[in-house]
Amino acid sequence: MIPDSIIVALQKAMAQDGYITRDAVNRIANEFHVSPTQVYSVASFYQQFSFTPRGKNVIAVCMGTACFIAGAEAILKMLKEELGIGEGEITPDGKFSIQKNTRCLGKCACAPIVTINDRVYEHATVAQIKEAVNELR
Numbered sequence: 001m002i003p004d005s006i007i008v009a010l011q012k013a014m015a016q017d018g019y020i021t022r023d024a025v026n027r028i029a030n031e032f033h034v035s036p037t038q039v040y041s042v043a044s045f046y047q048q049f050s051f052t053p054r055g056k057n058v059i060a061v062c063m064g065t066a067c068f069i070a071g072a073e074a075i076l077k078m079l080k081e082e083l084g085i086g087e088g089e090i091t092p093d094g095k096f097s098i099q100k101n102t103r104c105l106g107k108c109a110c111a112p113i114v115t116i117n118d119r120v121y122e123h124a125t126v127a128q129i130k131e132a133v134n135e136l137r
């Protein structure tokens, strides 16, 4: 069983480096006397952890079935055009990234769901998300 403290250590590594580096995985594995593979498997289970650099503001558009049907694709299209980046990419100024392959976030009744950092937008609209992004520019 993986202790919660590994998750805390991963959160600290994310806060420090912006993503989970190979060095962080090895350091955490040593600290908790587990294999790097076990640390990777914990980190890859949780969407909050990334193995690649992310922007200062991370945007996730749920593309699960309910959100897709409710209009998530139009929101994602707008974001790609507004920010000039694709999923999994960072804007040149490092301010934004769009999370890749975001699947059901467990709030299907409120579809479409968009998250920007810790904020969750329920019944999100193109206009609402465009405004939220502009406020963060």
Ligand code: FES
Binding pocket: 062, 063, 064, 065, 066, 067, 068, 103, 104, 105, 106, 107, 108, 109, 111, 112, 113
């Ligand atoms: S499909 Fe988007 S929250 Fe479930």
